[in-house]
Amino acid sequence: MSLPLSGVTVVDFTRILSGPFATMILADLGAAVIKIERPGAGDGARTLPPLKDGKSAYFAAVNRGKRSMALDFDKADDRAVLDRILSRADVLVENFRPGVMDRHGLGWDLLHARHPALIYASVTGFGQTGPDARRAAYDVIVQARSGLMNRTGTPDAPRRAGSSFGDLSGGMFLAQGILAALYDRGRTGVGRRVDVGMLDAQLALMEQAVPQQATGATPPPHPSRHPSIAPCEAVSASDGPFVLTAGTEAQFERLCLVLDLPIAQDPRFADNAARLANARLLKRLIEAVTLEHPRSHWLSRMTAAGVPCAPIQSMDQVMKDPQIAARNMIVDVLDRYGRASFKAAGNPIKMSGMEDPPARAPAPELDGNRADILRWLEKD
Amino acid sequence: MSLPLSGVTVVDFTRILSGPFATMILADLGAAVIKIERPGAGDGARTLPPLKDGKSAYFAAVNRGKRSMALDFDKADDRAVLDRILSRADVLVENFRPGVMDRHGLGWDLLHARHPALIYASVTGFGQTGPDARRAAYDVIVQARSGLMNRTGTPDAPRRAGSSFGDLSGGMFLAQGILAALYDRGRTGVGRRVDVGMLDAQLALMEQAVPQQATGATPPPHPSRHPSIAPCEAVSASDGPFVLTAGTEAQFERLCLVLDLPIAQDPRFADNAARLANARLLKRLIEAVTLEHPRSHWLSRMTAAGVPCAPIQSMDQVMKDPQIAARNMIVDVLDRYGRASFKAAGNPIKMSGMEDPPARAPAPELDGNRADILRWLEKD
Numbered sequence: 001m002s003l004p005l006s007g008v009t010v011v012d013f014t015r016i017l018s019g020p021f022a023t024m025i026l027a028d029l030g031a032a033v034i035k036i037e038r039p040g041a042g043d044g045a046r047t048l049p050p051l052k053d054g055k056s057a058y059f060a061a062v063n064r065g066k067r068s069m070a071l072d073f074d075k076a077d078d079r080a081v082l083d084r085i086l087s088r089a090d091v092l093v094e095n096f097r098p099g100v101m102d103r104h105g106l107g108w109d110l111l112h113a114r115h116p117a118l119i120y121a122s123v124t125g126f127g128q129t130g131p132d133a134r135r136a137a138y139d140v141i142v143q144a145r146s147g148l149m150n151r152t153g154t155p156d157a158p159r160r161a162g163s164s165f166g167d168l169s170g171g172m173f174l175a176q177g178i179l180a181a182l183y184d185r186g187r188t189g190v191g192r193r194v195d196v197g198m199l200d201a202q203l204a205l206m207e208q209a210v211p212q213q214a215t216g217a218t219p220p221p222h223p224s225r226h227p228s229i230a231p232c233e234a235v236s237a238s239d240g241p242f243v244l245t246a247g248t249e250a251q252f253e254r255l256c257l258v259l260d261l262p263i264a265q266d267p268r269f270a271d272n273a274a275r276l277a278n279a280r281l282l283k284r285l286i287e288a289v290t291l292e293h294p295r296s297h298w299l300s301r302m303t304a305a306g307v308p309c310a311p312i313q314s315m316d317q318v319m320k321d322p323q324i325a326a327r328n329m330i331v332d333v334l335d336r337y338g339r340a341s342f343k344a345a346g347n348p349i350k351m352s353g354m355e356d357p358p359a360r361a362p363a364p365e366l367d368g369n370r371a372d373i374l375r376w377l378e379k380d
Numbered sequence: 381m382s383l384p385l386s387g388v389t390v391v392d393f394t395r396i397l398s399g400p401f402a403t404m405i406l407a408d409l410g411a412a413v414i415k416i417e418r419p420g421a422g423d424g425a426r427t428l429p430p431l432k433d434g435k436s437a438y439f440a441a442v443n444r445g446k447r448s449m450a451l452d453f454d455k456a457d458d459r460a461v462l463d464r465i466l467s468r469a470d471v472l473v474e475n476f477r478p479g480v481m482d483r484h485g486l487g488w489d490l491l492h493a494r495h496p497a498l499i500y501a502s503v504t505g506f507g508q509t510g511p512d513a514r515r516a517a518y519d520v521i522v523q524a525r526s527g528l529m530n531r532t533g534t535p536d537a538p539r540r541a542g543s544s545f546g547d548l549s550g551g552m553f554l555a556q557g558i559l560a561a562l563y564d565r566g567r568t569g570v571g572r573r574v575d576v577g578m579l580d581a582q583l584a585l586m587e588q589a590v591p592q593q594a595t596g597a598t599p600p601p602h603p604s605r606h607p608s609i610a611p612c613e614a615v616s617a618s619d620g621p622f623v624l625t626a627g628t629e630a631q632f633e634r635l636c637l638v639l640d641l642p643i644a645q646d647p648r649f650a651d652n653a654a655r656l657a658n659a660r661l662l663k664r665l666i667e668a669v670t671l672e673h674p675r676s677h678w679l680s681r682m683t684a685a686g687v688p689c690a691p692i693q694s695m696d697q698v699m700k701d702p703q704i705a706a707r708n709m710i711v712d713v714l715d716r717y718g719r720a721s722f723k724a725a726g727n728p729i730k731m732s733g734m735e736d737p738p739a740r741a742p743a744p745e746l747d748g749n750r751a752d753i754l755r756w757l758e759k760d
Contacts, residue, residue: 004564004572017587029560049608049656050592057591058608127730130706140612141690144623147698151542152532158614158621158692161541162531168585172552177729179559180409184384186566192384193732200709200728205548207397210710211437212430213695214723228429228438232520234538241538243524276429310521312538315593318527318583326510329580330590343594348580349557350507352573
């Protein structure tokens with residue numbers, strides 16, 4: 001069996017993170033991704049820290065396995081090459097602000113008329129429509145505006161969630177839209193326009209906050225505590241915090257047994273709703289016991305008893321986690337000489353008949369695949 | 381044009397969030413989702429807060445537009461109905477712990493032999509393989525173990541990111557795997573097994589942390605500050621914090637102009653790498669000015685000058701945000717009587733030819749579509 005997206009060609013005009021993350025997902029699934037970059041500097045992420053030997057490890061991770069060609073949209077020769085690439089492509093992906101592609105004669109209307117089977121996908125800060133469509137957005141803008149920072153910290157001390165979910169969620173929903181359009185095109189032969197806004201995508205991940213808001217209940221600030229399940233939070237052992245949760249009655253009873261806490265029948269903790277209403281008291285009761293012993297003591301006892309719990313790992317611990325290793329979730333990204341130069345997260349989509357190699361093809365040098373791409377254009 | 385997944389039937393054995401979020405995405409794209417629930421209680425999310433009129437707003441949001449049938453796998457009559465549903469389905473989705481479906485004679489090997497075109501997709505805490513495959517996981521477990529809590533807070537005060545990214549990322553990568561398998565099946569006629577672990581999916585979203593770790597640089601704790609871009613964080617105005625970022629030289633020069641800060645030529649802030657190395661000093665210099673005026677003053681001036689910035693919105697502000705309204709990103713979820721009872725985030729995937737209605741079909745009552753589904757099974 002071949003890769004599920006084998007034979008699919010993606011023309012990729014995206015830069016930095018949201019769009020490149022979407023095309024990384026498509027490349028990992030087997031699509032051939034041609035990164036079109038502006039001559040000279042290319043994708044701005046090429047210089048983003050962290051660097052290793054002067055190269056961006058960040059860029060390498062997100063652009064692994066893609067190819068690159070530098071083209072100036074406004075030069076006739078380059079434009080002719082681009083038009084030939086477009087006539088062979090299945091999907092176009094871009095993350096310019098609305099209007100930029102149109103100004104270069106690369107808008108949806110024009111390209112759809114010329115290449116009716118081409119799927120045309122855009123991810124921008126705010127989508128293609130609405131009063132703020134033309135404003136630039138970055139991850140932190142979206143995290144702030146969507147309510148995520150307010151809910152990760154407190155209203156007085158808002159906090160950015162520790163990864164770029166604004167960009168990444170935009171990229172993931174874009175990938176989903178592209179994949180659905182590819183499936184659909186297999187039946188209709190016609191490409192669709194896919195339009196994703198990062199703010200919309202981030203909001204779609206506020207799975208608890210939006211419905212809660214509409215019930216009229218005002219969510220109190222509760223850093224590190226789940227808003228709908230109790231207990232479900234970080235608690236302190238004698239040597240530091242770890243997390244535990246007990247969302248079902250059986251789990252809560254087992255937790256009480258492990259802690260030797262006679263509260264399983266206490267009406268204040270009789271069900272999840274009661275535990276949620278008394279979550280602060282419940283945490284103090286749990287910590288009164290957990291503070292007596294170190295984390296390792298509790299993690300092994302709770303695991304044995306079937307109470308979900310985990311260490312709060314730092315990234316160096318994550319990189320050595322045996323489960324993560326067993327799933328091939330830390331992969332090498334090769335450099336142009338075939339050396340394992342960078343590490344990146346692997347592909348979390350495991351699929352029958354789809355190889356999951358421990359090393360991935362390099363991110364391209366700027367314009368590094370020009371000859372190769374030109375040769376491909378000559379074939380019929 | 382019809383919905384991109386029209387005609388696709390999904391048999392959905394999932395509960396709580398990770399799996400139901402994946403099938404919600406498929407339903408929003410037009411798939412017919414049949415939720416198979418255990419008789420009596422059904423999906424545990426049916427009782428999860430927030431509640432409205434005794435119904436879970438949480439459940440309503442994530443299960444909108446699906447249908448439900450209660451079936452006991454171990455009862456012969458029910459099992460016969462299930463087998464007929466499976467023979468008509470395109471996709472099976474489940475989020476039991478590994479081994480549970482096999483014990484009920486519903487494992488991949490058996491079903492693939494019987495229904496070779498069926499796509500079989502599982503999302504579990506740790507995936508189908510590895511030493512911890514059979515352990516239960518919940519969002520907070522995955523946030524802790526993946527390094528996310530460590531990076532959202534500090535090592536001493538870890539913090540849960542303010543939404544259930546552990547579940548949601550598992551659901552999103554599962555949806556992507558299913559969509560890729562659907563595209564592929566259109567060419568091969570053969571279904572694939574898709575296996576996603578929530579821990580893997582969460583790690584795949586540590587887009588900066590994993591490559592950084594591999595460069596040997598130890599990331600310092602930096603709540604609310606982007607680890608690769610400066611400035612990119614929350615800063616204080618006279619009446620509270622807002623966020624700004626200036627990732628390009630042009631944006632940084634504009635920021636210096638708006639603030640009347642003569643540091644654009646200062647070598648300590650000459651480029652992003654220098655600004656990152658001096659991020660604390662830079663923030664103090666910025667706040668020395670921003671503390672003089674309220675947020676509204678700076679947001680309007682920076683917006684006019686093209687410096688990306690945003691208010692840090694609370695959820696009640698988010699619900700009234702005009703851009704979010706213009707994008708139809710807060711939708712009504714109807715109840716069984718057709719009344720707009722709940723609010724949920726809309727579909728962030730906007731697509732040509734795909735309707736984006738402001739009200740969505742209800743989440744099903746437990747076993748609420750039995751007659752309907754039985755009638756569908758009679759048709760040929």
